[in-house]
Amino acid sequence: MKIVAQVKLLPASAHDADALAATLRACNRAANAASEVAFAKDLKRRNVLQDAVYHRIKADFDLGAQSAVRVVKKVCDAYATLKGNLKAGNHGPEGSRRRARVESGPVRFREDAAQPYDDRILTWNLDARTVSIWTLAGRLKHMPFVCSPETLRLLASRKGESDLVMRDGMFFLIATVDVPEPETYEPDGFLGVDLGIVNIATTSDGEIMSGRQVNRYRRRKRDLRAKLQKKRTKSAARVLKRQRRKETRYATQRNHIIAKKLVTTAERTSRGIGLEDLSGIRQRVTARKDQRARLHSWAFAQLGAFIAYKARRAGVPVVHVDPRNTSRQCSECRHTHRTNRVTQARFVCRSCGTVMHADHNGSRNIAHRADAAWQRGAVNRPRTA
Structure with missing residues (x-):
């Protein structure tokens, strides 16, 4: 089963914090630009949308190659989720309102919305409790994080993407962890x-x-x-x-x-x-x-x-x-x-x-x-x- 593990980043200086915030703003502005193209040209598949917007958002928003790829995937995932929600609640007045919102314009992302990172642009060092994370200002190496002992144990089996999130001026990394699911026993009542x-x-x-x-x-x-x-x-x-x-x-x-x-x-x-x-x-x-x-x-x-x-x-x-x-x-x-x-x-x-x-x-x-x-x-x- 999948569960979520969250750690709090501790930027060493105001410069590091500003770099993280600027990175989130740039990634989400790029996501909005890609979303407009996806909506206008009906390009909702990742490979097709990436061919159309990759070079543009990489140059316009000063993104790295892998960050631009993550932005495109985020946009495609947003449209896939929206489509799934529409399919699940397609009936009644609420379904009509949802369809109207979808048809009215492209998906929009807040400037502080979460940004996914993969292992190419985010490296974990669990022993030292630090991460190396890509930003617009370059890699921020040895950035410390804090979490509970239980979360640290879960992160040992982490695989795949982690999301950078900003809440109330604080930065968090949220990772999805696969943990073994035990057999359900036969209950005695x-x-x-x-x-x-x-x-x-x-x-x-x-x-x-x-x-x-x-x-x-x-x-x-x-x-x-x-x-x-x-x-x-x-x-x-x-x-x-x-x-x-x-x-x-x-x-x-x-x-x-x-x-x-x-x-x-x-x-x-x-x-x-x-x-x-x-x-x-x-x-x-x-x-x-x-x-x-x-x-x-x-x-x-x-x-x-x-x-x-x-x-x-x-x-x-x-x-x-x-x-x-x-x-x-x-x-x-x-x-x-x-x-x-x-x-x-x-x-x-x-x-x-x-x-x-x-x-x-x-x-x-x-x-x-x-x-x-x-x-x-x-x-x-x-x-x-």
């Missing part, structure tokens, strides 16, 4: 996980991971943004810039912690993980105006993705089930009625009288459905000899 807003995750074992702290943090950040935006001063703008993506990083860290805890629990008990299939929930669910911010800042898709990839690395099977009526069905007697859900947190079965936390009841239903789906032949079953 399933750990059901109910995802929510009030409680981020509740397991069928009864463990509740509250979202109170995350929601309080988001509300505080939202109030701070509103206060700073009203000031309209340069100092307020600087503070807003420092706050950029801080909330996202916080939510991402929390999701990583929760996903790791769930996967570790399932692996330790030889169980699989049952999740609700929540794709498209934002389009299906309506919310009052005062709750829209909470609904749309809920990173359940990210949490689900983290659980899925961590489970694959551990060989833990994951089954997605239909979420319909998981909050209204009794996990003891299977009686289903909307009045069973008394409040957000309280579940009382009108048939057998079972009383429990509503999210705990929902997670137990998810576990039952995941186990039944697995017995019927769900995806991610272990391969048999």
Whole structure:
């Protein structure tokens, strides 16, 4: 399986940092020039587009030979991705809007968009924790980088391209690493996980991971943004810039912690993980105006993705089930009625009288459905000899 490893570059001087930034600007301006040709002449294949623009972008933007090749590939990959997205969502009003955007003009790249590097223009020295990277100002040799010990271990099996990225004036290299994927084991039952807003995750074992702290943090950040935006001063703008993506990083860290805890629990008990299939929930669910911010800042898709990839690395099977009526069905007697859900947190079965936390009841239903789906032949079953 493929996972992403990220390291932070530490330019030794302002000159080195400026060289990296100038290189990104030049590469993305060249990509925009190549994209205009690709759109105007319908040249979306790499070899054909490279023949048409290679010498021009190399001379106009002072690029090296291999950098110009990487720029052309980036443009072709962008159009291939766009075509794939159109094919996947070709129906309905959203598909019409996508087609209109594609037909309106060429793909555009931000000046600080990521730029791919291959082994000809980027050399890693993992022992010294340095890289040698091509820039417009020449090769920057022995540029140090920092990362976690786990990331350093992953980079030992790195192959292929790495992307140079600039965020908030800092530079990162992002590499895709192939790691061996263990066999998926035969689970002894399933750990059901109910995802929510009030409680981020509740397991069928009864463990509740509250979202109170995350929601309080988001509300505080939202109030701070509103206060700073009203000031309209340069100092307020600087503070807003420092706050950029801080909330996202916080939510991402929390999701990583929760996903790791769930996967570790399932692996330790030889169980699989049952999740609700929540794709498209934002389009299906309506919310009052005062709750829209909470609904749309809920990173359940990210949490689900983290659980899925961590489970694959551990060989833990994951089954997605239909979420319909998981909050209204009794996990003891299977009686289903909307009045069973008394409040957000309280579940009382009108048939057998079972009383429990509503999210705990929902997670137990998810576990039952995941186990039944697995017995019927769900995806991610272990391969048999």
